[in-house]
Amino acid sequence: MATTDFNMDNHWLPFTPNRAFKKAPRIFVGADGMEFTTHDGRKVVDGISSLWCVGAGHNRKPINEAIKKQLDTLDYATAFQASNDQAFKAAEMIAALAPGDLNKVLFCNSGSEAADTALKVALAYHRARGEGHRTVFIGREKGYHGVGFGGMSVGGIPANRKVFGSAFLPRVDHLRFIHDPVNNAYIHHQEPEWQEDILLELENRILPLHDPSNVAAVIVEPVAGSAGWYLPPKGYLKRLREICDKHGILLIFDEVITGFGRLGTNFGADFYGVVPDMLTFAKCVTNGVIPLGGVVCRDKLYEAMMKTDAPEHVIEFFHGYTYSGHPVACAAAIATLELLQKEALFQRAGEMGKVLGDAFHSTFKGLPNVIGIRSMGLAAAVELAPIAGSPGKRAYDIFVDCFNNGSLVRPAGDVLVIAPPYIVEKSHIDRLVNTLADSIRKHA
Ligand SMILES: Cc1ncc(COP(=O)(O)O)c(C=O)c1O
16 A cells, blocks of 8 residues: 555644654554554564554453454443443453552543543542642653643653643642762662662752642652653652652552553562552553553542532532443453453563663663663653754654664664563564664764
8 A cells, every 4th residue: 555545634643743753653553462563564563562552462362352243233322320340350351450549540542631630630539628729730851741731740851741731720830850860870670779769858948938738649650751761760650659648649650651560560669668649551552552541549439529528310420421330341350350350361471671771771882872771560761862952853763763674662862772572572572672772873
């Protein structure tokens, strides 16, 4: 199929330089296992699980069959004032995977909606307890929580914020970034050690500035994914939990990337041994096949909102989406979670992550412009020195070149990330890493 068979006038591509794309499009028409087929008949290895979504690999029959069966049984049913059997079953499975008493699942359709939902739960929970003055949110520099106004406000990626700042939530602050490029440039499946306690800033500056009694929640990704796979300092998340507990502040983990196996455990919360008050998810839960996101809340949040004096016909939480708990999406989630479990794919992600990390550190260290390498779970990042005056261009050019050579990698600023499906074999890792290494040399 030739490029000219597509009319490209109407589709405005998300998070894509449209002008460049339309001159040299990258269009997939098929996928199976670890590989895509492009419109011009080439094979491309999926080195990024298609935006961290496709843990079990592409075109998995048990998921496809479950979706087809669900379509023939119950295609859709109103999500408000009634529900469907698949939503209850999917919620039960997700709650069983989540740690501690994270037991109540609010469904939505994306990571952005999950972040905004979690922020709204935080406000409603505090208000239900008579602490409606708690309205300050704290995010983190370089955090990514999607593109809704709530998620953007607590997010910390400058390019995503630049144009929209005037419409942000009014009371938001940010923790400092968690990367030390001098002492922790190269991290191979270990927790970065810091000389200083970077959470002192929260205790000594941010909380006193707003007064802790006004703070509703802190939201962080256990590992900062979209910014380029930045790892939390050793003990950071535990200490964050302690500080939040001390001041009655809710802790939200955005697990859109770290959820469902990326670190070799159910969630990042399990990997780091810290139970948040809410945990958001969206990717991997349906293997990317159908949009589904959600927030898993601790029992106490749900209970506080059910403990109301309002009569029973009154809705306790005025929030939800038309497609919350869509039966077909939930059927896909049930089949995905069963498949991930049956094939022990979380464990495999952990094992193959070490292989990926070894390949990154042995191949990229010392290549031109490489200034850092980070690996943890089944994801690794190589950071490059930017071209002076053109930040992001080096990684973008390398990404395009890798694509043209059959490997899909992900640029994030001047970082390149590989995070393949959990079914990845060593031969795929070698191919992805070697293609990327050749391209890094080519773009020196
Ligand atoms: C940590 C995190 N949160 C939220 C989102 C937003 O998810 P979505 O694009 O499904 O809205 C993403 C997307 O990459 C993410 O990585």
